[in-house]
Amino acid sequence: MQENISLKKHHTFGISVNAAKFVVFRTEKDLLDFVPVQEPFMLLGGGSNVLFTRDFEGLVAHNKIKGIEVLRENDSEVIIRVGGGEVWHDLVMWCIDKDFAGIENLSLIPGSVGAAPIQNIGAYGVELKDVFYSLEAICLKTGDFIKFNHEDCQFGYRDSVFKRELRGKFCITRVLLKLNKIPVFNTSYGIIKDILEESKEEISIRSLSNAVIKIRKQKLPDPAEIGNSGSFFKNPVISLTQFSNLKIQFPDMPFYPVGEKEVKLAAGWLIDDLGWKGYRKGDAGVHVNQALVLVNYGNAKGTEIWNLAKAIQTSVLDKYGVALETEVNVL
Numbered sequence: 001m002q003e004n005i006s007l008k009k010h011h012t013f014g015i016s017v018n019a020a021k022f023v024v025f026r027t028e029k030d031l032l033d034f035v036p037v038q039e040p041f042m043l044l045g046g047g048s049n050v051l052f053t054r055d056f057e058g059l060v061a062h063n064k065i066k067g068i069e070v071l072r073e074n075d076s077e078v079i080i081r082v083g084g085g086e087v088w089h090d091l092v093m094w095c096i097d098k099d100f101a102g103i104e105n106l107s108l109i110p111g112s113v114g115a116a117p118i119q120n121i122g123a124y125g126v127e128l129k130d131v132f133y134s135l136e137a138i139c140l141k142t143g144d145f146i147k148f149n150h151e152d153c154q155f156g157y158r159d160s161v162f163k164r165e166l167r168g169k170f171c172i173t174r175v176l177l178k179l180n181k182i183p184v185f186n187t188s189y190g191i192i193k194d195i196l197e198e199s200k201e202e203i204s205i206r207s208l209s210n211a212v213i214k215i216r217k218q219k220l221p222d223p224a225e226i227g228n229s230g231s232f233f234k235n236p237v238i239s240l241t242q243f244s245n246l247k248i249q250f251p252d253m254p255f256y257p258v259g260e261k262e263v264k265l266a267a268g269w270l271i272d273d274l275g276w277k278g279y280r281k282g283d284a285g286v287h288v289n290q291a292l293v294l295v296n297y298g299n300a301k302g303t304e305i306w307n308l309a310k311a312i313q314t315s316v317l318d319k320y321g322v323a324l325e326t327e328v329n330v331l
């Protein structure tokens with residue numbers, strides 16, 4: 001256990017804040033040493049979905065539970081069990097090497113495996129829930145080991161029970177995924193098809209992963225170079241009635257139907273249309289290539305990023321009547 005530790009290197013926004021106490025755990029048993037946890041307490045994985053606006057006056061525990069194992073397999077499917085402290089992209093690369101298909105579209109998503117189910121990570125037509133089998137977690141109050149199956153997690157768009165009723169109550173120690181040995185390629189995103197055609201590579205999980213990596217590198221800032229947490233806001237889901245009115249005023253607005261009564265809008269387009277893309281005040285800014293990503297050019301304070309986020313929310317609400325929810329956890 002360390003005291004008064006800088007969190008700057010432990011999260012991808014790179015904000016200078018301190019934690020009163022900091023501990024790393026590498027096994028389930030290590031974690032049980034400080035259960036039941038005292039408040040305030042926070043679990044940190046890759047730190048890729050958090051904005052700190054102040055020092056953390058409690059204990060930050062960093063999950064480094066590692067290990068990838070094949071639990072069962074047949075000719076067409078395999079179930080793997082992965083430590084929550086594994087780096088997500090390393091897992092994707094491991095699966096590609098083994099020819100296990102299903103998460104290649106989720107290449108290069110920053111963060112840890114244990115955090116992936118919490119917000120049901122997703123990109124280019126695939127979400128974690130599509131390959132999720134179950135997870136193992138430890139209750140932070142009682143130390144009980146609990147298994148959650150697919151249904152228990154109540155996955156939604158960038159959402160699960162761990163963001164709602166069970167927020168902060170469990171540590172996800174292991175995640176089980178069901179992957180395919182006979183790949184089904186998801187090239188529903190036009191840009192992926194374009195890149196594959198351009199590269200003239202035969203379609204495979206590796207070429208699909210390479211295409212995703214190429215797109216992400218073009219559009220999204222590398223947290224090792226510019227602090228950020230990926231999409232800062234969720235894409236808003238609105239009613240068909242509200243959408244019909246907006247579409248008349250803004251005919252170019254991209255949209256994606258969700259069921260029969262709702263429509264998802266592209267928050268990046270709304271923010272871009274308002275002229276925020278590339279905006280910078282001090283070291284807080286809106287990324288030049290993707291308006292949904294807020295960035296720290298070096299020494300921005302968390303409050304400066306948060307003030308910028310609130311200004312964006314206000315201007316989107318004023319112009320389109322749409323409320324943007326944060327995807328990132330703001331502390």
Ligand code: EPU
Binds near residue numbers: 235267269
């Ligand atoms: N757009 C603009 N200007 C911008 C950004 C986007 O006009 O600055 C338009 C695009 O042209 C496109 C639409 O908005 O028509 C959607 O953009 P894009 O395909 O880039 O995806 P997104 O909705 O902005 C979502 C995820 C990303 C994920 C991509 C690809 C959310 C909140 N974000 O972004 O996830 O990589 O789709 O699947 O759902 C993340 O969660 O951190 C993340 C990066």
